[in-house]
Amino acid sequence: MSTDLSLDRPGSARHGDPRFGPALMIAAAMSLTYLLGALVAWVKPFSASHGMQLPGMTRVLILSVAASWVVVLVIWVAGLRPASDPASTGRLKHALQAVSAAVLILPFTVEDLHRLTQHPGTALICLPSTGFALWIAYQVQRYHRIPVWLLLALFGWGALVAGGFGGAMNFWFQELAPVYLQDAPTLQDVWDRIYTGLALNASIFEELGKAAGLAMAYFLFRRQFSGIVSGLVLGASVGLGFNFIETVLYMNWTDWGTAGFQYWMRQSVGLMGGHVAFSAIAGAGFGVARQIAEPLPRRIAVGSGLLAAVGGHFFNNIVLLAVRHTEPDWLPSNGVVNVLIAQPLLLLALQGPFVVIYLLMLRGGLRTQVLGLTAEMTAEAQTGRGAITAPEIDVLMSPSRRLWFTTTVLRRHGPAAYRALNRLHVAQFDLAMQRWHASRKDPGDQDASVEALRDQVLRLKGRQAVVLTEAREAEVPA
Structure with a gap:
């Protein structure tokens, strides 16, 4: 199995060849990260909110993740046979790597698929606005376009895999935080630590889950990453998928307000902000890396995009949590004014700069495409x-x-x-x-x-x- 996770080392693969080794390593890292959280919960008992009785879906997920490693082991033991033809051996190894990656990723889709079957009406309500945003993301590619199937695949990753992984890691934090953070001087300090930790945990693991899909697409379909425009579009697709499943969750979770309020904030005024903006910027990092030959600058480009996504997500989370729990005086007491004016203005202040950033990057990327493609078409015509x-x-x-x-x-x-x-x-x-x-x-x-x-x-x-x-x-x- 190839363990080279460098981003497109020159000469490491033929043009368009998928690199299944790095994809498998990404899937394995996600699976092992989740199992590490389960191990920590087993070593030190979690909070008394559930006692030692885990929720049903969490037990299913733990068993599924553990079983996926058994299945992968069986696949490799049964499938890897010595062959005299090196080409056949290489194709077999690629097939085993691809199947193993899929098996390790599959458990993270269970909870979100269950959620969709529980709330099909909510999902149908959110589809028109999300579908329109996907159509906009496709249409902004005025020249070289990513195939529709890849956009839908990244959307599916955001909705099912990244959503499931991020939600699972958030669950571990919520259950373990009261145990590990309870030594603060006062109860208020405990809750401050928990809120801050939750905001940071969600920012890191949700963005890592979405970026894992972008990295998979980068290694498997590198040809489609033509530059910053394609990176932005694929990142936005992942973000739209995550925002879609999160809207379904929060519209049916009354602790965070009414379903109408959640739809208004997540599928209307904030549709192209939030997860879409953060993931678009992370995707831009992969698009830039596609055009850099040296390994270190490539890693810096990807890391910078991911760091910006995590930082923006954390800042957004921590402010919204503070507003929700402190109810500051500057928020209007009139519910209609608060929902229709104050809350959208708050989102604009928090997420607007990130929307402006990815729109400016899109504009610059399209201008660069015009110059580059026109020059190459002229040379080809000659x-x-x-x-x-x-x-x-x-x-x-x-x-x-x-x-x-x-x-x-x-x-x-x-x-x-x-x-x-x-x-x-x-x-x-x-x-x-x-x-x-x-x-x-x-x-x-x-x-x-x-x-x-x-x-x-x-x-x-x-x-x-x-x-x-x-x-x-x-x-x-x-």
Whole structure:
């Protein structure tokens, strides 16, 4: 098993090859972290709120996590066989690593899946606003776009895996904190420590859970991390998933206010802040790392994004906890004014700067993309190979012209021609992006893949010509 967790060491893998070893290490680290919390609770009895009787879902999770290690051991003992063909051995090892990572991650989905089956109506209420935000995240990619399936996969990770992992680690803290923090001079000091610790614990483990999904995507689908724009979008997708499942939880947990208030704050005025903003900034770190050749600066880029996410999350948590428990005088006594004006203004003050930061990064990333992709498309057109021509560049690099062109093809020649044209545009952007990676000597990219992408564009052009011919022939009256 590969244990190299460096971010895309140059030459360590062919372009686009998934790296299952680091993905397995991430899954193992999450699983062992949870088991460590369970071990601490077993060594020193937790608070008397449950006595020694753990909640049912916690017992299921502990047993599932422990059983996942047994399953992984059986998989490796039964599956790893000596083979004379090194290529077959490598493929088998990759398959075992991928299956093992999935097995270790699966237990963290249990609680959130259970929650969704308990409250399907709440989930359906939250889907339109969350779906609209996902659509916005997809649309802001004006040029090279991440596949929809990867956005949905990261959304699912945020909702099921990161949500389950973060909630499980928060549970351990809530149960253990009264035991380990009770030596403070006064009861108020005890509660101050607990509130501060809870805010910090949630910030660290929730952001680590979301970042683990980004890291998995980085190692398994590195080609899709084209730069800061893709990192921001994937990070926002993870955050939207986490915010979705958290909204379902809090809308059915009356201790934190009414369901309507939670929907208003989490799915309306605060939808693109909070978890979305923090995770977007963490994702930007991975996007920047994709374009850095040296290992240390890559780690600094990823670490800086994660540190900003954890810091912002902690500051947001600690202030909101303080407001909730102290009810300061500056909050209006009028409930309507408080909900419609004061609370949104508080969110704006806490989360607004992070929204501004990721929007500025998005703007800068798109401008950089325009310059880089235009230069590479121009260079490709000058080769005369036909994959990208000079007239096509004007259409490709203008979202409004591209929309008009594809809509015209749909109206005149039908859905088949429209789909063929969209596939061609995607492949042309992939070719230009790969040329850009190669020209900058981004880690893990080789010039040889440019030729393969060029051949793919030419095949799609041939297919588009066939589809257009068939459409025109169908339009001719018999």
